[in-house]
Amino acid sequence: MMTPLTENQILLEQIRLMQGNASGSRLGISIFSLFLVWAYFDQGNTTLLLSWSGLVMLGNFYSWRRAGRILALDVSSVSIAHVKYLSLSLIAYYTCYGALWGVFPWIAQVKDTSVGIMLILTYLxxxxxxxxxxxxxxxxxxxxFAGMLLTSMTIKLYSMGPDYYNICGSAVLFLILLAIQAKNSSQAAKIAIKVKFENMDLxxxxxVETENAQAARLDAEHANHTKSKFLAAASHDLRQPIYALGLFLExxxxxxxxxDQRDVLVSAQASSDASADMLNTLLNFSRIEAGVIQPNIQPFRLQHLINKIENELSPQAEAKGIVYRSHETQFSVNSDIALVELxxxxxxxxAIRYTEQGGILVGCRKRGRQVILEVWDTGVGIEPNQHQEIFREFHQLGNPERDHRKGLGLGLAIVEGLTRTLGHNLLLGSTPDKGSVFKLALPIAHSAIIHEELNSVPIRVQLKGVNVLVIDDDESVRAGMLLLLSEWGCLCQAAQSIEEALAMASVQKPDLIISDYRLREQASGLTAIATLRTALGSSLPALLITGDTAPDRxxxxxxxxxxLLHKPVSPSELFRHIVFAIDKAI
Incomplete structure (x- = not known):
């Protein structure tokens, strides 16, 4: 059922449509009226014909002015009463207009001839x-309009005598047919107007929905940007003391x-490593968001990677009382070994985190030109409606209390981001309460050149006597670096600013610069290294260490x-990079 307001809108649109339809016909009707006056002009009916033509033109002028006002109306502000008034006034006007055209055969004194009859019928x-x-x-x-016109015409024909009664009947039938056609046309126009309003409403x-979605998207982007900035700032501030702690513990x-002291030290190192692992997880996520990961694609054997992960993580499975098994493989693949390892x-x-009984199975199988690396577990499983959600950052299943021992909820988000970066496919299959399987598709390699880990350092390089200049604005980090580098046999100096580093370098030229990325007073390690290389030579080896996770930095x-090394840097990783930097410069 249409509401009164909607009926009012439809009627107003009908009136506006009628006025719009008539806008192009008024000039033609005026010209036609002048033609009729010319065709039937004689001395006996001059005044009547000219008066009739004047009334037609006056009616057309009135209709034109009225149509302009109606079409200019603000549809939203027109009352129901005013719309009804417009409708009634139009009905009255066109009824009178029909009567005006209906009297023309009487005024023109159309004769009882075949030409006269043809004129009336054509006119009608x-x-x-x-x-x-x-x-x-x-x-x-x-x-x-049509009723007055045809009534007058029919009476005129009837007045011509019995010979024209059949034509009168035909005229009446013609009127009925036109009425049916007009009704159908009116209904079609009303339906079109209703559809127009429905489309406008849609x-x-x-x-509104688009604006709401846009606003929600902007809010989400702002929240995500704020989250990233917070994580970057918090990560940087946390990395400094944890990095220094790792240096002192080493x-x-x-x-x-x-x-007893050794046991306490082991516990302290374990806690430090756990904190470092959480920060490294945040770092990996930030690197994916920043888009700074550049895959280094080369062939490597999967078995080495499977053995490495088993050696590292199988003790965690054994501690939970679950089985960790892996099948050996001879396959080699083309990808980035570091990213695939991650x-x-x-x-x-x-898999270990969400499995309480049963075990973990790792295996590979060939599918066409790909090797599918599979990780099976008998854990809690994943509901179908969560298969997409688990890859969102900070989303965790079964951890409403946010127990940090269950991670940060970034692991699978990192997996999804790295898989997308490498252009590989990751498939998930899971049955709630029975377990899950993740399948990573890797392109198979046939090359004879296989990547080998560079875990060993060049034998010909020794750190004893190497002069290292450390630049860091954190006092604890400088103290820890001095102690550790001295233990390795280095001659070490530490500066907190670019100016202090230049002063030290002018007295004793360093063999290597190790600089923090973010220094005091908006200075950066990039500027510090560039300044020292300008003063001491562009070939001076340098390492850049950062605790930043902000994407732009x-x-x-x-x-x-x-x-580029990321805090907290493990002593073994730092040692390895120092050795390679010195070896490369020799």
Whole structure:
């Protein structure tokens, strides 16, 4: 059931449509009226014909002015009463207009001849038939116009005698047929107007929904940007003390300790490593968001990677009382071994975390030109409606209390991001309460050149006597680096600013620069290294260490081309990079 307001809108649109239809016909009707005056002009009817033509033109002028006002109305502000007034006034006008055209055969004194009869019939058909398209949107207006026109014409024919009664009947039948056609046309116009309003309503709703979706998207982007900035700032501030703690613990491990002190040290190192692992997870996620990961694709054997992950993570499975098994494979694949290792480690860690009984199975199988690396578990499984959600950052299953021992909820988000970066496919199959399987598709390699890990350092390089200049604005980091590098036999100096580093370098030229990325007073390690290389030579080896995870800073640091290490750097990794940097410079 249409509401009154909607009925009012439809009627107003019908009136506007009728006025719009008539806008192009008024000039033609005026010219036609002048033609009729010319055709039937004689001395006996001059005044009547000219008066009739003047009334036609005056009516057309009135209709034109009235149509302009109606079409200019603000549809939303027109009352129901005013719309009804417009409708009634139009009906009255066109009824009178029909009567005006109906009296023409009487005024023109059409004779009882074949030409006269033909004129009346042509006149009748043209005016009444043409009015269907123009006036049918407001059906009563058409009935008023056509009724008066045809009534007058029929009476005129009837007055010509019995010979024309059949023509009168035909005229009446013609009127009935036109009425049916006008009614159908009016209904079609009303349906079209209703569809127009429905489309406008849908477009309005769609616009509102689009605006809401746009606002929600902007809010989500802002929240995501704020989250990233917070994580970057928090990560940087947390990395500094944890990095320094790792350096001090490494130095302490080289000291003479009692058995009890050694146990305490091991516990402290385990806690430090756990904190470092959480920060590295945040770093990996930030690197994916920043888009700074550049895959280094080369062939490598999968078995080496499977053995490495098993050696590292099988003790965790055994500690939970679950089985960890892997099948040996001879397959080699083309990919980035470091990124695949990170994906594989996250998948296995996730499997161990969510499995309480049964076990973990790792295996490979060939499918066409791909090797499918599979990680099976008998864990809690994943509901179908969660298969997409688990790859969102900070999304965890079964951890409403946010127990940090169950991770940060970034593992699978990192897996998804790295898989996308490498262009590989990752498939998930799972049955709730029975377990899950993740399948990573890797392109098979047939090359004889296989990647070998560079875990060993060049034998010909020794750190004893190597002069290292450390630049870091954190006092604890500088102290830890001095102690550790001295333990390795280096001659070490530490500066907190670029100016202090230049002063030290002018006295004793360093063999290697190790600089933090973010220094005091908005200075950066990139500027510090560039300044020292300008003063001491562009070939001076340098390492850049950063605790930043902000995407823009990661991109800037990566573009520099300097070896980039991320805090907290493990002592073994730091040692390895120092050795390779010195070896490369020799």
């Amino acid at each position: 058909a043209g005016m009444a038939g043409g009015a269907v398209a123009l006036m049918s949107p407001v059906l009563p207006a058409y009935f008023g 477009m309005s709703k769609l616009l 130095v302490l491990s080289r000291s003479s300790l009692s058995e 994906i594989f480690r996250n998948l296995v860690s996730n 990661l991109r800037e640091a990566t573009r520099s081309g300097l070896p």
